[in-house]
Structures are given as C-alpha cells and as structure tokens.
Amino acid sequence: MKFGTKLLHNGNEIDPITGAASIPLYQASTFHQTDIDHPGEFDYARSGNPTRKALEQTIAELEGGVAGFACASGMAAISTAFLLFSAGDHLVVSNDLYGGTFRVLTQVLPRLGIEATFVDTTDLTKVEEAIQANTKALYIETPSNPTLKVTDLRGVARIARDHSVITMVDNTFMTPCFQRPLDLGADLVIHSATKFISGHSDVVSGLLVTQDREIATRLSGLQNALGSILGVQDSWLTMRGLKTLKARMDASTASAAKIAEGLKRISGVERVFYTGLAEHPGHALQASQASGHGAVLSFDLGSSERVRRVLSQVHLPIVAVSLGSVESILSYPAKMSHAAMPVEERVARGVTDGLLRLSVGLEDADDLLDDLERSIEGRRLYSVGEWRASIV
C-alpha cells in the first residue's frame, strides 16, 4: 500500500472490541483483572493503554519499525531516548539542533555523565572524526532548523554501523510522509508529533520508533519506568491528525515551493532557505533521501527593524513558536527558538537578526505571498486588528 492509504488502513483504524471507526478514548488508568495469575494485556495505563497502543502501532507501521512509543511531548520522547545511555557514554550531535534538545544535551545529560560533541553533520568527515571510543550514538536533525541544512542520512548510518554505534534521527520536519530514516539505515526515529503529525496546534506529543528489537525492549522499559507516556486524549488527537498527514503535507509543500520562489522576487528579502530551491546546497541530497521538501522555509530580511515591521503587519500567519499546523506560523528564531544561544554562535549558524521562519499551512499560497509581500514592502493600509475587525 502507498503511504496515503496506510495512513487510513494500518490495522488500527477500527476498534477491535466495538468496530467503532475511530479508536475510542479508553479513559482508564487501571484495568480489572479477572484472573490474577494470568493478567490481561492491559493492567495499568502507564504500562499500556489501548488508545495509546493504537497510536504506537500506527506510527511504527508508518515509519517501518518494529515498535513505537508515544510520549508526553517531543522533549519527553527525546529525553527517554537519551536515557538509553549511561555515565561515561558520548554522543555525536548535529550542531544545528532544536534548542530544547540542545538544552538537555548541555544542561541535563552532563550531570548524568553523558557528554556530547556538536559537529556540522552535513560534513561526514567531521562526523567520523568526532567519534570516540566511548561514542554510543550519532544524533541527527535533517533538514535542520531554521536554515534547513541537509545531512546525508545513508552516509551517517553507514559511519554509525562501521563504528558499532546507533543512529538517531529527529524526523519532525519531514515526517514519514516524506522521509523514512529507518529505511535509510537509522536505528531510532524521533518526532515532536506536536508539529506536522498532529497538525492542528492543539496537542503536545512525542513519538519514538525503532526497528531494533533490543532498543524497543529497552525503550518500553524506560517509558514505563520514567512514566513519560502520552495521555489518552492526546493519543487520540495525535491519531486523528495523522489521518490527514499526507493531504496536509502535499498541499503545504506545494504552497511552500511557490512562496519560496515568490519571496526571491520581493525586494527586501536578502536570502531564502528552502531545500526545494534548485540553488539550495542540500537540494539534490534532500531529493535523494526524501520524497518531498516539506512546508518549512526561512528568509532573511537583513535587519531586526524589517523583521519587526513584518511581524507587526502580517495578517495571515500567526506569529508564534512551533510549526507544522493547518494555519501558517511565522517564527522569529533570534527571539524564540535560538534566544538562549550566544549571539556570535547564533549568527555563525546563519540565525541572524533578520531571519524569519515560515511554516506554511493550508491557506491559499497566493494570499500568503501577497500578505508577506505587502508586509515586507510596508504597504499595509490598515493594522491586523482593523483587518480582523473587518472580517467578523
């Protein structure tokens, strides 16, 4: 079956007990045991709940793994995965990384004796050089946030295998709709399902998928021991969002491509970052390991003054952190995701004071582009407030 069909027919679409066309909310923390010598599949909901199980099986199926785990947030998933490691272990990590992951790696794991070296993983030589005798994993985000640098997933997985370490990939930006890291040799896939997978800015959730049975057993033990589980309501919302993933990704990606091209023509836009642009340095690599370029792009306006003008004038995208929703989201990395990073380090990574990141939603692409163009060129005749008042 093709991906779009699998989203709707993966063995978890019908409740096995009632035949309901949507897995019900099994809003229960504990389960009656008719025979205490032979407890049923479910005994206590931290260890397992039928609603969460349906989501976990679905994401495992979609990513091509043997087991999935649903966690309370993307960070809960990432933190649970990091606790596969022990004091004295070392990780090699993409230096272009989500800020929350950077925070755990630099502020929490060192206290537990787990160290990380940050490298430009787009350069495989640097990845290999950073591996030490105690390295246990390579941790990759591709395309990276917010400048969309592309790392060669097959190449990284090959290096990992040569050194008997595992490859972990944060697949939040691409989702299994466009990129399936396990098929390319990775061992563990991570999602902030808060983003495209859920897709409606209404739930915080995280997912893990592995194709290694030993890692699966250890993650299952960690999820239960730490209690980093996703709640029943949020499991249901994540599953509901997932059903339309392909339709949303395809539509938003088509709009992102149009907007990226359009932005290049607007005076005041100094640079556009989108892997779908032929001139993006990662364009060919992205096309070789993913079936789409995704719905996130960034553009540089050259100064914080211009950014502030656009953020105050833009009508359609919400100005917020996060991405991957039905509504477009405009983020200012220098003040949001990368605010905690020292300025020189931030700018060295291309996250300048003029950079904006756009997560393209389902609005009409022409409307979005027109809105951005007017805001960038300062051609607004009325404020967002006046505009909203005029449409209600």
Ligand SMILES: Cc1ncc(COP(=O)(O)O)c(C=O)c1O
């Ligand atoms: C790439 C990536 N990974 C992980 C996370 C963390 O996910 P959550 O906010 O669901 O904890 C985010 C959040 O923005 C993200 O963008």
